[in-house]
Amino acid sequence: MSSTPRWDVHRLPSQTGKTFLVTGAGSGIGYFIAEQLAASGAHVVLAARTPEKLDLAAQAIRARVPGARLRSLPMDLADSASIHTAVRALGETVLDGAVFNAGVLQQEQRRETKGGHELVLGTNYLGHFVLGSLLFPTLAPGARLVTMSSVAARWIKELRLDDLESAAGAYQGFKVYKVSKLAQTVFALELDRRLRAAGSPIAALAAHPGGALDGLTPSRPPVHTRRAADFLKELPKAPLTQGKDAAAWPAVRALIDPAAEGGQLWGPRVARSKGRPVLERPTALMQDAATAGRLWTWAEQATGVSWPAPLDTRTQ
């Protein structure tokens, strides 16, 4: 949108004194979100499912950001007990925001989380639903929760609650992925509506990275080393895709731009695929309050977790 205020992705406002948590920070876009936040002076809680990847990510960030303030938090979003353990380990930490970035991409075959839900929806949507509810009491006034959407969330025109997880016999991996990203986006906008209705000083936003490829992503040893062959292979796609460094920009802007507001969706400027981060208009379905209410209740029932009052459906 042309009304988007200016923002320099290479000169972020200082975040010294702020603490942010990033899921999926051990690799991919999440690594770059964490790196950019650390470079802006923030204390970054790196959340990822394997301690080894956390160590490598911290090593890579420190190589580029001397003195980076980092903390590693093992957390498997496909395992509710692991999420509870991780949030307990945060102790008295007060967060100024979190980016719900981790995501399972489409699967060939149906797999399940420890709680028995389809893996992609169970991790991307339900895992972050549980994490958000547990983190909520740790948030500082003015904190932001940013959920990672996808342009693929635009391609779903109807959300059927009786087919969210794609049944075993007729599993459609890409459809579940698209549904999971739509569910996450609907959740982010619904969360912000509930926060506004409650007069809360917390905000929820959504962001999406456009199209991002490892082959176009600069090396960050020991997390990621770009091979020339991969770069050359992906180069023809460069007009409408980008590296994961640039793909991190919309989420970072949604999290820290003073001009960003709750309920917004941020994405790349060029064909929603690449480039500097700008405001985007969510689809009608993303903003549909009735769908959002049903989806929220479904997540509560699926996880057995309710957000603290006044955000849970029992108080609506």
Ligand SMILES: NC(=O)c1ccc[n+]([C@@H]2O[C@H](COP(=O)([O-])OP(=O)(O)OC[C@H]3O[C@@H](n4cnc5c(N)ncnc54)[C@H](OP(=O)(O)O)[C@@H]3O)[C@@H](O)[C@H]2O)c1
């Ligand atoms: N790349 C794109 O073009 C694109 C487009 C639209 C949206 N997105 C979204 O952007 C986000 C990041 O994508 P990406 O390209 O960086 O993908 P990626 O390279 O595959 O990274 C996904 C991240 O999610 C983490 N993850 C997966 N399952 C997890 C679990 N159970 N618990 C904790 N973490 C888990 C992965 O951890 P491990 O390293 O341990 O596997 C990894 O850090 C995702 O939400 C994705 O849906 C990406």
